Amino acid sequence: MNRLLAAAALLLLLAGCGTAFVYRQLDWLVPNYVGGYLPLEDGQRQLLDAHVRDLLAWHCGNQLDQYAGWLRTVDGDAQAGRLDRDRLGAHARQLDAYWRELGRQASPRLADLLSRAGEEEVRALLENLRDKERDFREDFVDAPAAKVERRLAERMEKSLRRWVGRLSDEQRQAVAAWSRPLAREQAVSLAMRARWRESAARALAMRGDPRRFPRLVEQLLVHPEQAWTEAQRDRFEARRARTLGLLETLAGSLTERQRRHLAEATAAWAADFERLACGPDRPGARAVAGGSG
Numbered sequence: 001m002n003r004l005l006a007a008a009a010l011l012l013l014l015a016g017c018g019t020a021f022v023y024r025q026l027d028w029l030v031p032n033y034v035g036g037y038l039p040l041e042d043g044q045r046q047l048l049d050a051h052v053r054d055l056l057a058w059h060c061g062n063q064l065d066q067y068a069g070w071l072r073t074v075d076g077d078a079q080a081g082r083l084d085r086d087r088l089g090a091h092a093r094q095l096d097a098y099w100r101e102l103g104r105q106a107s108p109r110l111a112d113l114l115s116r117a118g119e120e121e122v123r124a125l126l127e128n129l130r131d132k133e134r135d136f137r138e139d140f141v142d143a144p145a146a147k148v149e150r151r152l153a154e155r156m157e158k159s160l161r162r163w164v165g166r167l168s169d170e171q172r173q174a175v176a177a178w179s180r181p182l183a184r185e186q187a188v189s190l191a192m193r194a195r196w197r198e199s200a201a202r203a204l205a206m207r208g209d210p211r212r213f214p215r216l217v218e219q220l221l222v223h224p225e226q227a228w229t230e231a232q233r234d235r236f237e238a239r240r241a242r243t244l245g246l247l248e249t250l251a252g253s254l255t256e257r258q259r260r261h262l263a264e265a266t267a268a269w270a271a272d273f274e275r276l277a278c279g280p281d282r283p284g285a286r287a288v289a290g291g292s293g
Contacts, residue, residue, distance in 0.1 A: 047116070060278035061278035074091050083247070
């Protein structure tokens with residue numbers, strides 16, 4: 001279920017094509033993505049379409065301007081050389097707050113859809129989640145450690161290049177050093193996924209309870225860490241701290257060209273978000289109301 005949010009977030013923030021184009025397609029991209037996990041009958045598909053349109057209308061009216069402001073603040077700190085670990089942590093917490101609020105808005109809509117699912121549909125959903133865990137195990141747990149390190153480093157480098165351009169050899173070495181301990185923790189990540197799925201299965205067994213089920217769905221979306229053990233939560237926080245350390249190192253090593261690249265990238269994304277934002281007489285409102293067709 002949290003893949004619904006992951007799909008929207010990744011499509012919105014990490015897509016290679018234009019932000020505006022992708023955002024305006026989310027009213028059919030997200031239902032298609034969800035349909036890959038949960039088999040939907042025609043009536044359920046129509047309900048999901050309506051919920052997604054409603055969620056996007058809320059999102060463009062409440063969060064896109066905030067994203068733009070967040071990006072401009074991060075870039076301002078980077079240009080002024082203020083991106084130390086404390087500032088990076090504050091920015092990360094703010095971004096996390098945006099995603100959790102999106103989860104709170106999505107959870108009653110998702111609970112409404114899932115409460116109508118039959119036994120076969122629930123079994124298919126849980127099996128699809130198990131399939132994703134098997135894929136993760138194959139790619140990140142059972143694979144040779146050197147290959148896992150390389151995959152993690154390449155994924156991080158790809159994200160960084162989008163914001164700062166080509167990395168220096170020293171920066172790439174810092175990313176490689178970050179990936180090595182992370183590669184050894186992928187079995188823990190797999191176990192965390194499994195515990196979340198098990199919590200989802202228990203919640204789905206309660207989908208006939210109109211009082212408890214929406215709260216369980218919200219917990220899964222907004223506070224997925226509650227499904228983990230205390231040791232897993234500690235490992236997650238340690239991993240987050242290492243990533244902030246990497247970003248602090250990279251921020252301190254940015255060249256002038258990389259700073260210009262970052263300024264241009266954040267300005268472009270922020271401008272896109274502002275153009276897409278909904279409100280009185282805002283173009284984003286008409287785009288969401290009209291759908292992608």
